[in-house]
Amino acid sequence: MNLPLNYLVRSYLRWCPITDGKRLLLNLTRNLITPEDPITVFDTKYGFRLKANLANPEHQYLYFYGTHDERHVVTKLLKMVQPGDICWDIGANIGFYTCFLASRVEESGVVVAFEPAVRTCGYLSENVSLNRFANVTVVNKGLSDRIEQRPLYYAEAGLAEGTASLKYVNSRSVSERVTLDTIDNLIRELPVPDFIKIDVEGYQLEVLRGGEHCLKTHAPLLMAELKDVGETNRDTFAEIEEYVTDLGYQLYEIRKYSLRRCKKLSDAPKRNFFLVKEQSRAFSRILPWLRC
Structure with a gap:
């Protein structure tokens, strides 16, 4: 080199x-x-x-x-996430967002990172230790709408793939059994989040359903990849949209310099969205970015 x-x-x-x-x-x-x-x-x-x-x-x-390829997401979070916040990183992979959030919330805040794959979770734990983040809890679980064990599929062992999924597709031939839990069950023992990041490759609807009580009661700000690479979850777009709007959430598409209200998920060109209730305290965090 x-x-x-x-x-x-x-x-x-x-x-x-x-x-x-x-x-x-x-x-x-x-x-x-x-x-x-x-x-x-x-x-x-x-x-x-x-x-x-x-x-x-x-x-x-x-x-x-030196940053994630979702750089427009990162620039928004730099201003939205505040010291003292409680953040959940669902689908943490090796921990870029976990470490980023931990540095933003500072010592007064908390980050809980969920990663179901054993080897990938090993990277995640190492990266938390590498940076001496005492405000991070790593949980070797995935999130769903029920407590169970399921196979997690990926293309190659050891690569810590961000595209590993609980849904089988032909390109993912390797699997391991992982433990799944729900948001609503976990908030009985973990701090209630102000912000949740969700990146779960086709399992978005199940994760959201498993947090229905939390979303109804506490209305955290969400940032979710709702459209997978290749749109392998296209069949659930309408269900996701209906489910979150029934809970009172609105979808905002993430643009380079702004957020734009998403009228129809299937027509949106972007993958990542902020979800927020307009009557919640979290709504003030996205106001500087709004463009109708």
């Missing part, structure tokens, strides 16, 4: 405000600046470190850019 070139390219990818040409630059230099050992620890743009597997393209993005 060419260390000086690695430093220059990664610095440019992370900090240059001009985005045109960044992907081309990375493609031209990738073989020269990628560490030989795929298991590596690196700094992010937000002051915390991550251990990741660079054989995973999602982890490579984090390594080179």
Whole structure:
């Protein structure tokens, strides 16, 4: 690996405000600046470190850019999440959002991170320890609408895939049995969240149904990937939309500089959405971003 070139390219990818040409630059230099050992620890743009597997393209993005590829989500959360908040990260993977949220809520806040896959949860726990976040609780469970055990499917063992799913598709041939719980059951023993991030690859409706009492009673702000990559959950779009609106939640599509009210989930070009009740305290957090 060419260390000086690695430093220059990664610095440019992370900090240059001009985005045109960044992907081309990375493609031209990738073989020269990628560490030989795929298991590596690196700094992010937000002051915390991550251990990741660079054989995973999602982890490579984090390594080179220092942030998640959902950067427009991250910029919104920088202002929405506040010191003292209680945040739940459902589908935490190796912990980018967990560590990001932990740094935002500071010592007075709490983050609870849920990751069902054993190896991936190992990365998550290591990253929490690596950054000495005493305000994070890691739970090796998935979330659903019932308490049970189910197979979790993914393409390759050891990659800590962010696309692992409780729903089987042909491209995911490896599986492990994982434990599932519900939001409503867990709030009996865990702090009630102000903010919940949900990234569960096709299991969004089940997670939401398992938190019906929490959503009705406490009305936390939600950020959820409601449209999976490839839209493998297209058959549940209408059900998700009906369910959350019946609970009083409105969907807001995440744009580069704003949030826009989503009229129909299936027509929205984006994957990620904020969900909020307009009469709740959480609504004030999204107001600066609203565009009708």
